[in-house]
Amino acid sequence: MDFRLSEDERIFRDNVAEFCRKVIAPKWIEIDEQGRIEPELLRRMGEMGLLGLTLSEEYGGQEGRFLEAAIAGEELAYHAPALSLAVLYLIECSWPYIVQRYGQEEAKSEVLPHICRGEAALGIASTEAHGGSNVAGVLLRAERRDDGKWVLSGEKSMVSLPTVIDSLPWGGGWFLISRSGDPALQHKTITCFVALMKRAGVRDERITYQPWTEFARRGLDTSVIRFNGVEVDDRYRVGEVNGGFKIAMEGFNLARSMIGAVCVGCARWLLEQGIEWMKNRRVFGKPIAAYQGINFKLADFWKELEAARLLCYKAAWVADRYYRERDPTVKLGDVAKISAAAKLKCAGLAVDIGEEVMKWFGGAAYFKETPIFRAWLAAFSYVVGAEGTENIMRYIIAREVLGREFVE
Ligand SMILES: Cc1cc2nc3c(=O)[nH]c(=O)nc-3n(C[C@H](O)[C@H](O)[C@H](O)COP(=O)(O)OP(=O)(O)OC[C@H]3O[C@@H](n4cnc5c(N)ncnc54)[C@H](O)[C@@H]3O)c2cc1C
Incomplete structure (x- = not known):
C-alpha cells in the first residue's frame, strides 16, 4: 500500500490549488457576503475542467475519477471555506454523472456540455x-x-x-x-x-x-x-x-463521498487558522499554543483530520472501483456505506474543529470581521441536513453492516 498520491494526482492537485489561490480565494468572502456567485467565475471553473470533472469527454467532461474529484473538492473548500463554490462543484460531479449513466442520449447531449462549460x-x-x-x-x-x-x-x-x-x-x-x-x-x-x-x-x-x-x-x-x-x-x-429510487440513491452516495472531501478542506482551513492564531496570540506572557489545554485539543483534531482524509480517499476509491473499474467484488452497498461514513465523519469533524477554533480566537470570534464562523456554519449545513442528516448516515451504515433483516 502506498499512501502517496501518484505523480499525475499531485500535479492535478497542485494545478487546482494554484487556480483556487489566484481565482477563487480572493473572492470567497465577497461571495458569502453578497450571496451571489458571478457567472464568470463558473465559466472559469468550467474552463479549468472543474465542472463536469467526472463526466466523459463525449459531453465535454474530463473523465476524472472520483478520487481526483475528491482531491479537487478539498482544495476548492480550503480556498473558499464558506463552501458555496465547493458545494456547487460537488453537486456537478455527482448528479450529472447519474444523468450520464442512466439518462437518455438526447437530453444528455443537450444539457451536459453546458454544465461542463459552466453555462x-x-x-x-x-x-x-x-x-x-x-x-x-x-x-x-x-x-x-x-x-x-x-x-x-x-x-x-x-x-x-x-x-x-x-x-x-x-x-x-x-x-x-x-x-x-x-x-x-x-x-x-x-x-x-x-x-x-x-x-x-x-x-x-x-x-x-x-x-x-x-x-x-x-x-x-x-x-x-x-x-x-x-x-x-x-x-x-x-x-x-x-424505477428512479435506486438511481437517486446512487446520486446521494456519490455526492456524500464528495461532501466528505469538501468538509476535510473546510476543516483543514479552520485548523490552520487556529494554528496561526495560537502561535501568535500571547496571553499571560506566552503564546496560547504553549498551553496544554489548547495544544492537546489541536493534537486530537490533527489526528482526526488525518483519519478523515483517509476515509474520504477510500470512499472515492471505492466509488471508482464500482463505477470506473466495474470491480465485481465491490457492491453498491459498499459505496453507500463508506460514502455515508465519509459524510458523517467529516462534516461533524469540520463543525467540531470550527467550534473549538472559535474558542481559541476568544471574543474576536464573535464578530463578522473574523471569518471563522462562515466556514463553521457552512459545514454545519451538512450536519443538519444537506444530502442527508447524521442519523440517516448512521441508518445506512447500520443497514449495510447488519443487513436488511435487522434494519429496514
Ligand atoms: C443548506 C441546505 C441545503 C439543502 N439543499 C438541498 C437540495 O439542494 N436539494 C434537496 O432536495 N434538499 C436539500 N436540503 C434538504 C436536506 O436534504 C434535508 O434537510 C434532509 O434530507 C433532512 O430532511 P428534513 O430537514 O426534512 O429533516 P427530517 O427528515 O424531518 O428529519 C428531522 C430529524 O429526524 C431525524 N430522523 C428522521 N428519520 C429518522 C429515523 N428513521 N431514525 C432516526 N432519526 C430520524 C433526522 O435525522 C433529523 O434529525 C438542504 C438542506 C440544507 C440545510
Missing part, C-alpha cells in the same frame, strides 16, 4: 416539507399524458441553486425525484427527471421559487420550488418509469 447547473430536488429524510415518501406528482409527455405538479423545499441557475446563460435545473404512481407503494413508484427551469436561456415560468435566508454558504440560495403543471418531454426522464 448551466444541475442541482438535486428531493426534499419536501413533510420530511426530507424519507425520499421514498415524496409526493410531487409526475403524471403521464396520452401524448407521452409528463406533467409535474407539487412543491419541493430547501432546494439549492435556483438563483444560480437563473443567472447562468444557458440555465439548467434539477435532478428531480417525483411520484409517478400510488404513494403507498413508496420506492416502487418513484420516477426521476432532468427538470429544466431555464433551457437555452429561456426561463420556464411554470417553475417558481421562494428563497430561504441562509446563515452560510450564501453564494447558493436554498429555496422552496413550485412546479405548477410543468410539461416535460419523456426524453428528460432518467431511468425507468417507477
Whole structure:
C-alpha cells in the first residue's frame, strides 16, 4: 500500500490549488457576503475542467475519477471555506454523472456540455416539507399524458441553486425525484427527471421559487420550488418509469463521498487558522499554543483530520472501483456505506474543529470581521441536513453492516 498520491494526482492537485489561490480565494468572502456567485467565475471553473470533472469527454467532461474529484473538492473548500463554490462543484460531479449513466442520449447531449462549460447547473430536488429524510415518501406528482409527455405538479423545499441557475446563460435545473404512481407503494413508484427551469436561456415560468435566508454558504440560495403543471418531454426522464429510487440513491452516495472531501478542506482551513492564531496570540506572557489545554485539543483534531482524509480517499476509491473499474467484488452497498461514513465523519469533524477554533480566537470570534464562523456554519449545513442528516448516515451504515433483516 502506498499512501502517496501518484505523480499525475499531485500535479492535478497542485494545478487546482494554484487556480483556487489566484481565482477563487480572493473572492470567497465577497461571495458569502453578497450571496451571489458571478457567472464568470463558473465559466472559469468550467474552463479549468472543474465542472463536469467526472463526466466523459463525449459531453465535454474530463473523465476524472472520483478520487481526483475528491482531491479537487478539498482544495476548492480550503480556498473558499464558506463552501458555496465547493458545494456547487460537488453537486456537478455527482448528479450529472447519474444523468450520464442512466439518462437518455438526447437530453444528455443537450444539457451536459453546458454544465461542463459552466453555462448551466444541475442541482438535486428531493426534499419536501413533510420530511426530507424519507425520499421514498415524496409526493410531487409526475403524471403521464396520452401524448407521452409528463406533467409535474407539487412543491419541493430547501432546494439549492435556483438563483444560480437563473443567472447562468444557458440555465439548467434539477435532478428531480417525483411520484409517478400510488404513494403507498413508496420506492416502487418513484420516477426521476432532468427538470429544466431555464433551457437555452429561456426561463420556464411554470417553475417558481421562494428563497430561504441562509446563515452560510450564501453564494447558493436554498429555496422552496413550485412546479405548477410543468410539461416535460419523456426524453428528460432518467431511468425507468417507477424505477428512479435506486438511481437517486446512487446520486446521494456519490455526492456524500464528495461532501466528505469538501468538509476535510473546510476543516483543514479552520485548523490552520487556529494554528496561526495560537502561535501568535500571547496571553499571560506566552503564546496560547504553549498551553496544554489548547495544544492537546489541536493534537486530537490533527489526528482526526488525518483519519478523515483517509476515509474520504477510500470512499472515492471505492466509488471508482464500482463505477470506473466495474470491480465485481465491490457492491453498491459498499459505496453507500463508506460514502455515508465519509459524510458523517467529516462534516461533524469540520463543525467540531470550527467550534473549538472559535474558542481559541476568544471574543474576536464573535464578530463578522473574523471569518471563522462562515466556514463553521457552512459545514454545519451538512450536519443538519444537506444530502442527508447524521442519523440517516448512521441508518445506512447500520443497514449495510447488519443487513436488511435487522434494519429496514
Ligand atoms: C443548506 C441546505 C441545503 C439543502 N439543499 C438541498 C437540495 O439542494 N436539494 C434537496 O432536495 N434538499 C436539500 N436540503 C434538504 C436536506 O436534504 C434535508 O434537510 C434532509 O434530507 C433532512 O430532511 P428534513 O430537514 O426534512 O429533516 P427530517 O427528515 O424531518 O428529519 C428531522 C430529524 O429526524 C431525524 N430522523 C428522521 N428519520 C429518522 C429515523 N428513521 N431514525 C432516526 N432519526 C430520524 C433526522 O435525522 C433529523 O434529525 C438542504 C438542506 C440544507 C440545510
